[in-house]
Amino acid sequence: VNQPGTLILSIHLDSVWISESGTIQTLPKLKSLVQPEQPSVPYISETLVGVSQDAILNYFPDDERLIPISTELKLGIHELPKGMELSDNISIPFQPQDYNQLGTLNGIPDIKNRSSAVLKIFPISIDGESISWFADVTIQLTWNPEDPSFTPVLLSMEGIHSIQPRYTAYRAMNQIPDYQYSQNIAKIVVDSTGWYRITRSDLETHGVVLNNADPETFQLWNEEDEILLFIEGEHDGEFNDGDEIIFRGEKNPSPVNAPYQNNFYTDENVYWLTWGNQDGLRYGQENAYPSEDLPDWQKPIYFTQTVHIEKDEYFSRLGLVSDQVHQQWDGIDHFFMNPPVHNGTSVDYVIQLEHPATNKFQITAEVQGITSNTHLITMQWNENLIGETNTWEGQSIKQIHGESTENSSIPIYNGENLFTLINQENPIEGSDYDQVYLNWVDISYERFFKTNSEYIHFSTEPNQSGIMEFLLRGFNSNNIYLFKKGIARLQDFLIIEDDISQTFSIRFQDNIISPGTEYHIFSNIAIDTVKKIIPIEPINTLLDEIMSAYIIVAPDSFHTILEPLAGYHNGTVVSIDEIYRQYSYG
Structure with missing residues (x-):
């Protein structure tokens, strides 16, 4: 019940x-x-x-x-x-x-x-x-x-x-989250997805006054949600020089249901750090000590990794897609990877992969026709044809697929791999010109639990349940973090040093309740610093309550110059950042 x-x-x-x-x-x-x-x-x-x-x-x-x-x-x-x-x-x-x-x-x-x-x-x-x-x-x-x-x-x-958040009545009416009225608040900006560290020195260097802040009251917010934190050393009631806030930050997402991942306008995503209000949301702590003697089938040696490559290097208006293209602007991608694939040519793209375990993989690529004629595109992987020749018409997108079985002779390498698009149209004098761009490509492959980059994330497979054991290798630091996404920080795992490779491995066990449980494992080397830290005053003026016939919208740096003009017209100067803050979470 x-x-x-x-x-x-x-x-x-x-x-x-x-x-x-x-x-x-x-x-x-x-x-x-x-x-x-x-x-x-x-x-x-x-x-x-x-x-x-x-x-x-x-x-x-x-x-x-x-x-x-x-x-x-x-x-x-x-x-x-x-x-x-x-x-x-x-x-x-x-x-x-x-x-x-x-x-x-x-x-x-x-x-x-x-x-x-x-x-x-x-x-x-x-x-x-x-x-x-x-x-x-x-x-x-x-x-x-x-x-x-x-x-x-x-x-x-x-x-x-x-979990659907619970909002106060004030939050539901006003559309400005309650935390924006905190007396202690700082704006935190990241522009890529990863794990981040904030120290006392980071905050004070950027002008944030902490005084005697109790680190147990640190709360981090993004839009409407409080973000899970791990804070090293918070339980003594002081945020000391050696303490640190660890969190997972995400780059600015694309619009909901958009068929691409990179936001057109900015990668910067805004988080808000508050303190002094109430105890903040923390990861649970779970024991991951490998205490059970498990059979080999409960010790997987590889997992399925999906790598997504999407680069915004070329802009196209795509005016032939629809006469409603401006009304649907964010609903279609306008940025693609250089160079284009012209008729009768091919283009190579270098893709980095880590420690493939088998030759089994699947590729899905999305390509965009630029010209209005017929397009014929074939894929190669490491100079081997994969999939069929794909045909489509006009200024539209096409998703093309290819795969290799475990027993295939098509190689997949640790490190550089060569993905090639071939435009099959032969250049004939007087024939139509053809041009196609690569939008993005996904590669799913079976990967060993080993890293070259100090970071591994994986999800459990549908057939994995109960107590499972994982051994992850290749870390260059023994200061290793292990998180179960959205749930807990795992601790008490074993760390093993390899005297030959001079690297570290970790071994842990966890009870898998449901398939798709996601783990993030990384060393302190992989933790990034945030892009911006900006001390902010609490909101004291609601923009939707301003009654003026003369409003000047400008960056903060223009306010001193514009105040006399606003005063002459009995008007108001409104900050662009404040508009973003009160109407778009920052």
């Missing part, structure tokens, strides 16, 4: 036993709580969004079952990633469990303005010379919901991006 104000969960274990190596095993497999010098205890942890931390927790177990401890239990080894202090602001310290601690509920910062909590269930406990466990446990949570229309979300199953 899952409805506003009530959540009922049923937990079932088929069996529990002690393995030959002295670890407690379960079917189905559960993650284990690993503590130094303590036996690892399987348990269940779930972040609940829309559930109050004051919810009444009741649990109803079936009959207790006992297993005598006939062998010495293996004790946990707590190994932290080198060079990092990892504190767990959500997890509950391990203590011997008794009946009254079968389930625990602890509040965490609101997720998308919705009350949230972490539920932990301990169906197994160690009591002296035996292990006690319950095959079936029913958990009942009841609370008074803030939003009677919102059904609680189990974060591990649905992810943070599926």
Whole structure:
């Protein structure tokens, strides 16, 4: 049962036993709580969004079952990633469990303005010379919901991006997010997608006055959403020189449903950092220690990677596409990759790939006809024909496809690969001129868990579930971060140094709840710095309340010059940045 104000969960274990190596095993497999010098205890942890931390927790177990401890239990080894202090602001310290601690509920910062909590269930406990466990446990949570229309979300199953934010009444009427009225606010600008770091020095160098800001109150916003943060060293109540804010930033997206990824106008995306209001949204902390002895089929050696290449190097008005081209301007792409492919010629594009595992791959390319005649385009991959000759007419787009099987002789290389477009039209004197441009190309291939760039991101496959183990190689730093997108930061994974290659690998295990779970793994070398940090004053004048017959819109740098003119006409000078801020989130 899952409805506003009530959540009922049923937990079932088929069996529990002690393995030959002295670890407690379960079917189905559960993650284990690993503590130094303590036996690892399987348990269940779930972040609940829309559930109050004051919810009444009741649990109803079936009959207790006992297993005598006939062998010495293996004790946990707590190994932290080198060079990092990892504190767990959500997890509950391990203590011997008794009946009254079968389930625990602890509040965490609101997720998308919705009350949230972490539920932990301990169906197994160690009591002296035996292990006690319950095959079936029913958990009942009841609370008074803030939003009677919102059904609680189990974060591990649905992810943070599926959650609809809750807005205040003021937000719904005014269309300006509440955080814009914060007394402490700074504008943060990024222009590419990646992981970013902000330090105290970064903020103060750009004129941001922090005073005695409590880092636990740092909140980062983008448009209507609060962004998950990891803040190194926040729990001492001070944002010190060695502390840092880590977040994933996205470049400015293209319009909704647009058939391209690069925004026409700017790559700059605006985030807003506030502090001093309330505790901010943080990644959960989950244990990823590889404590289970897993078979090889639960240890994948490669994954499917899709690389997207799109460059805005040539502009075309595409006036022949439609007589409504100006009304549909953002609905079609106008920027393409140079050079064009003329009739009777070919163009090579160099594509960088990392560590292919097999020769199996698929290619999809979108090409744009510029001239009004017939186009005939063929693809090559590393000088081998792939796919069929594609024919289409006029100033329109065409998606062309090709693939190579695992047993194919078409090579795919670690590093540079050559993608070629061939225009089959032969140049004949007096014949029509033909021109085609490449818009973008996607390559999906099977890739080893290895990096040349200090960064790997991957999603689990549809057939992967339960406890899985991953080994990722090729990092040049042992200061490595591991995030499960939209859910948690994983910690306690193992770091291994290769003395021959002088690189580092990490090994971790995680319980896969649903296919498509996305992981981001990177070292400190791959973390970028933001493009701009700008201290901002809170909003004190609403633009839609300005009543004037003479309004001057200009950049801030013009205001001093324009104030006398505005005063003469009894008018107002309005900043361009303020218009973006109040009407387009910045």
